[in-house]
Amino acid sequence: MILNPFGTADWMAIAPIVALAIASLLVLLADLVARPAISRYGAVAIGLLGTAAAAVLAAMQYGHVYAAFFGGFVTGGFTTVFEEIVAIALAGSLALYATLGDPKRIGGTVALMLWGSCGAMLMAGAANLMTIFLGLELLSLALYCLCGMVDRRGARESALKYLILSSTASGFLLFGMALLFGASGSVLLADLARPQLAANPLFWMGSGLFLIGLAFKMSLVPFHAWAPDVYEGAPLPVTAYMSVATKAATLAVFARVLYAALPAGTASHVMLPVWIVAGISMIAGNVGMLAQHDLKRLLAYSGIAQVGYILTAMAGGSALGLRYAIYYLVAYTFMNLGAFAVATAISGEHEEGARLVSYAGLARRRPWLAAAMTFFMLALAGMPPTAGFLGKILILATSADSGYAWLGGLLVAGTAISLYAYAKVVRAMYLPQSGDHHVADLRPIAPLAWISVTLCLIGVIAMTFYPLTPSNVLPLLR
Amino acid sequence: MIAFWIVGAIVVASAVWTVTARKPVYSVVGLLINFAALAALYLSLSAEFLAVIQIIVYSGAILILFLFVIALLSSGVAPFAQGPNRLPRIVVPAVAIVAVALVGLVAGINGAAILTPSVSPSGSPLGPVGSAGVFGSVADFGKALFTTHLLPFEVTALILMVAVIGVVMLAGDQTPYVGSSKQAARVERQAREAILRGGDR
Amino acid sequence: MNPYGPVALYLCVAFAAALLFSVLPGLVARRKPNPEKAEAYECGVEPTSAVAGRFPVRFYLIAMLFVIFDVEAASFYPWAVQMHALRIYGLLEMIVFIIVLGIGYAYVWKKGGFAWR
Numbered sequence: 001m002i003l004n005p006f007g008t009a010d011w012m013a014i015a016p017i018v019a020l021a022i023a024s025l026l027v028l029l030a031d032l033v034a035r036p037a038i039s040r041y042g043a044v045a046i047g048l049l050g051t052a053a054a055a056v057l058a059a060m061q062y063g064h065v066y067a068a069f070f071g072g073f074v075t076g077g078f079t080t081v082f083e084e085i086v087a088i089a090l091a092g093s094l095a096l097y098a099t100l101g102d103p104k105r106i107g108g109t110v111a112l113m114l115w116g117s118c119g120a121m122l123m124a125g126a127a128n129l130m131t132i133f134l135g136l137e138l139l140s141l142a143l144y145c146l147c148g149m150v151d152r153r154g155a156r157e158s159a160l161k162y163l164i165l166s167s168t169a170s171g172f173l174l175f176g177m178a179l180l181f182g183a184s185g186s187v188l189l190a191d192l193a194r195p196q197l198a199a200n201p202l203f204w205m206g207s208g209l210f211l212i213g214l215a216f217k218m219s220l221v222p223f224h225a226w227a228p229d230v231y232e233g234a235p236l237p238v239t240a241y242m243s244v245a246t247k248a249a250t251l252a253v254f255a256r257v258l259y260a261a262l263p264a265g266t267a268s269h270v271m272l273p274v275w276i277v278a279g280i281s282m283i284a285g286n287v288g289m290l291a292q293h294d295l296k297r298l299l300a301y302s303g304i305a306q307v308g309y310i311l312t313a314m315a316g317g318s319a320l321g322l323r324y325a326i327y328y329l330v331a332y333t334f335m336n337l338g339a340f341a342v343a344t345a346i347s348g349e350h351e352e353g354a355r356l357v358s359y360a361g362l363a364r365r366r367p368w369l370a371a372a373m374t375f376f377m378l379a380l381a382g383m384p385p386t387a388g389f390l391g392k393i394l395i396l397a398t399s400a401d402s403g404y405a406w407l408g409g410l411l412v413a414g415t416a417i418s419l420y421a422y423a424k425v426v427r428a429m430y431l432p433q434s435g436d437h438h439v440a441d442l443r444p445i446a447p448l449a450w451i452s453v454t455l456c457l458i459g460v461i462a463m464t465f466y467p468l469t470p471s472n473v474l475p476l477l478r
Numbered sequence: 479m480i481a482f483w484i485v486g487a488i489v490v491a492s493a494v495w496t497v498t499a500r501k502p503v504y505s506v507v508g509l510l511i512n513f514a515a516l517a518a519l520y521l522s523l524s525a526e527f528l529a530v531i532q533i534i535v536y537s538g539a540i541l542i543l544f545l546f547v548i549a550l551l552s553s554g555v556a557p558f559a560q561g562p563n564r565l566p567r568i569v570v571p572a573v574a575i576v577a578v579a580l581v582g583l584v585a586g587i588n589g590a591a592i593l594t595p596s597v598s599p600s601g602s603p604l605g606p607v608g609s610a611g612v613f614g615s616v617a618d619f620g621k622a623l624f625t626t627h628l629l630p631f632e633v634t635a636l637i638l639m640v641a642v643i644g645v646v647m648l649a650g651d652q653t654p655y656v657g658s659s660k661q662a663a664r665v666e667r668q669a670r671e672a673i674l675r676g677g678d679r
Numbered sequence: 680m681n682p683y684g685p686v687a688l689y690l691c692v693a694f695a696a697a698l699l700f701s702v703l704p705g706l707v708a709r710r711k712p713n714p715e716k717a718e719a720y721e722c723g724v725e726p727t728s729a730v731a732g733r734f735p736v737r738f739y740l741i742a743m744l745f746v747i748f749d750v751e752a753a754s755f756y757p758w759a760v761q762m763h764a765l766r767i768y769g770l771l772e773m774i775v776f777i778i779v780l781g782i783g784y785a786y787v788w789k790k791g792g793f794a795w796r
Contacts, residue, residue, distance in 0.1 A: 002761070004768040005625050014629065021636060025779065028643070028786050069629040108647040108786075115640050122633065134633045141637060145644030159648075201583070481687070521683055527757060534753050539746040546742045620757030624769050632772070634754070635779040638747050642783040645743045646792045 006069065013061065013068035013075045013125070016054035016083055017118045020090075023050020024114035031107025043110040044098040044448075050114060051091045054121070058083035067127065071188045074127040081326055082124035082252040085333055088459075089244040090117045092337040092452050096237035096344045099446035100352075102150065109149055113241065116142030120249035127260075128187045129177045132253050136173070136217070139249060140166050143242060147234040158233025165226040166216070173213025179206030189261035198263040207270050210257075215274065217250040218307045219300075221281040228288075231300040236352050239296050240340035243303050244333045251310060251329065255322060258314060267317050275315050279407050282308035282414035289421035295343055295354045298421065299336065302380055305414055306332050312411055313395040316402020324398050328391035331379070331463045335388060338376040338456030342369055345449040362429040370429045372453050379460050381422040382415050387463035482522055488515040502548045506541060513537040527619040737795065744792060751780050 011018070027046050034042050058080050065076040073079075093113060097106065119138025126132040144166070148159030183202035184191045197203045216223040231239045254274075262270055285305030292298040310332070313325035346353035346362065346369065353359075363370040379386035392415065399408040489512055496508035513536045520529040623631050758765070758773050765772075787793065 002621060002625060002764045002766075002768075006628065021779070025782050028782055032786060032789050070626050072627070072629045105647055108643050111643060112640060112647075115636055118633075118636055130627065130630045131633075134630050134637065138633060138637050138640060141640045141644065145640065145648060148648055205583070518687075530756065531753055535746075535750055539742075539749040543739075543742050543746055546739050550739060616757055616760045620761035621764070623757050624761065624765055624772055628772060631754070632775060632779075635751075635776045638751055639779055639783045641747050642744065642780075642787055645740065645747070646787050646790055649740045649743070 009066055010068040012057075013066055013073055014122075015057040015061075016087075017121050019053040019057055020050050020114045020118045020121070023047060023053070024111040024118075026050070027107055027111045027114065031111075040103045040106045041098060043106045044094050047094045047110045047114055048091060051087050051094065051117075054117075055084060055087040055091075058087065058121075069131075071190065072128050072131045073122070073125045075125060078252070078256070079125035081330075082248055083121045085248040085330060086117050086120040086124060086245050088333055089241055089248070089337065090114070092244075092341065092456070093237040093241035095448040095452045096240060096341060098448045099344050100236060100347060105149060109146065112142045112146050112149075113238075116146070116241075117245065120245045123249040124252045126253065127189050127256065129181060129189070130187050133170075133174060133177060135249070136253075137170065139246065140170065140217075143238065143246070146238045146241075147230060149238075150235045152233075152235075154233035155235070156233075158230045161226055161233075162230045169213045169216030169223070171213075172209050172216070176206045176209030176211070176213060179203075180210060182206070189256060192257075192261040193263055195263045198266050203263075204270070207262075208273075211270075211274055214250055214254050214257075215277055218247060218254070219304050220274075220277045220307060220311075221284045221304065222277065224281070224285070224304050227304060228292075228297040228300040231296045232294055232354075234296075236296070236340060236344050236347065236354065239299075240337055240344075243299060243336050243340070247303065247307055248329060248333065251307070251325070254311075255314060255325070258317060259322065271315075271317075274311065275404065275407060278308040278311035278315075279410040281305060282312070282407075282410045283417070286414040286418040286421065289418060292421070293356050295339070295356060295359075295425070298356075298425070299339060302418070302421075303336070305418060306336075306380070308414070309392065309395060309411055312399050312404065312407040315399055315404040315407055318398065318402050321398045321402060324391070324394040327463075328388075328395060331387035331391050331460060334456045334459035334463065335376050335379040335386075338453060338460065339373065339380070341449055341452040341456060342373045342376065345369055345446070345453060356425060356428050359425060359428040361432070369453070372457055373429060374426050375457065375460070377422040377425050381419050383419075385464070387460050390464060482519070485515050485518045485522070489519065503545075506544050506548065509544065510537055510541055513541070524615075527616045530616070740792065744787065748780075748784075 023046055027043050030042055030046060031039055061075040062080040063077055065074070067074050090113065094110065097109065097113070102109075116139045119135045119140075119142065122131055122135030122138065126135050144159055144163045147162050148156050179202045180192060181187060183197055183200045183206055184194065192203075212223070216226075219227040231242065234242065258267060258271060282305050285301045285303075285308065288301035288304070289298050292301060310325045310328055313321045313328060315321065343353045346358060346366070359373075362373070375386070379388040382388040382392040392411065396408045396411065399405060399411070492508045492511040492515060496505045496512060499505045499508055513532060517529040517532040517537075520526075520532060754776065755773070758769060762769060
């Protein structure tokens, strides 16, 4: 006789994930019964309702620390913050899909997006190796399919590249997990923090392989080559989602490992390669941006560098560093989603507004859109009146405090390089172009893309004036 | 112990055959032997459930997929004259280094006795397989799966769903509807030409 | 003796039998080679193309769906072993699992994933 070991608290902990899963099943059912004409907005509406429900349910768990499912999923401030980031990314991408989506496939697409977010939220709260891996696979599998789900050259290539390279990274991750399990005899992250593990070679090999897997998913520099190609081929909403949600979810796992799952005193040794790689990413990502003529590729390289900035904040392993990292991540979420929303707003019927050529003269045709794009670019570059600037200052301060001033120096150098690349977008919009490029006719701006641009703008501005640094994100485990 | 060495030799030999066989179908047969022998190894580690899954899913379902891919892509293609791929020179030292590292690791593990869970995490003793309440038995596995690890179990349902929907969305719409055999021949000819051109579609 | 000993014995006998029956004809059968016999038999018609033709991609779709639902079926096994011990609680867990995949099944069906087009 086996009794039910779980109570209400366990189910409440994963309520946001359950809400998303139910919403996606409803989307599928609605897609089966609805006429094609209504299913596009219907599917997105159900998706957005599910996202809102998930966001509310996640917010209800704020500050309520509880290890559900025998430590499989931990709630508390940290989990809530990352769940909300995923929810924001999901809502933004769904809104973009309402503008761009292929009506024939919208049901399955929205459902896949919701499931992927289930995986990302699972990673946000995952405190054992199995939950981490399953969450990551759920997210990645959904993204492989989403990348290829458009009839355009390059989409299938993008999906295939992502599938093959990302599966290899998952292999590394899984092998690392196996060795870590072999070393500790437990799948719980908390058990990895036991001091006797520091002398175990299996622990060192395992954590090395594990970190390689994570570095790939975060697209840090030696493992970054997939990102520009995959971003370029994927549909715009998927690119927007990938650039935010995948990074946030992986950073959540990384932060939990760094802050709560390493034997005392080993963090600076285990993580040293990660900091070096983050430093290289900040330089290489920004240099890579210079040569790009496609907004998606440009933002892919930008994302490589931005993850480096966020990791710089965590480098010391201090609680303050984590708060600043989260602050910068939230600001980055709004900036990046905003830039992709602008790209969606200027997309034509057959061509996405991703090539820099299609921004030529945007300031004359759509002055407000151009102004918003300029603001997002300035924020991504970290110029003074924006949240990006504030975030970088905070990161610099904490990296100097914790003895990683060299990472701070690389951050400053990378920022200087990146200014030119971001300015290229702005220049295209404002300066009159010499050649007469073919510019796709603008469609009337879809309301949802407009709303997303506005909301992201509000988000970035609000972050500037009210530096939202959740103070009780620690403790992460227990 | 003798069984372990015999089965281990079969595993290695079939793996070598898989990668060196000239015809892809032979590689699949090699893989089949490999999977079956791996299942036997799992049994010797008293991982009953894993062995059953290995047989049902891998040698049952996954290999069918391999066969279909081969039938889809390589029919009419002559067997490789040179072997699938000439190995680059770097491979030999790389394999040697990995082999030495693995042997060193295993020796290190045995010497330092790092792996010491004589009692499984669920508290049941290690022992002969087959009966309930013993580490690795299906009954024990089922108990853990439906109590401690219920969350991962339900998440697999979602992962399978993603795969189902993804397959249908990606491959389902692509199949053109053909009304007559004449039309079918035309569609196939076009597809063939497209493949020969190496184009995207 | 190892409880899986009989299984190993069974496998050995099966292999030996298969091997025997594939080797035996070569040893004892009378051989009368003939070019007509060497040709592929196709309902009495002259063979027109290579035997191994190209398969349409729909086979692959079916195979893929088969793998997925095969994995699903395999998840029933540990539940079936513990069904009585888990009682109504285990049944509910399994029902959730089946509902999720049932909706996927219905979706595939309605979208024509099982149709032979």
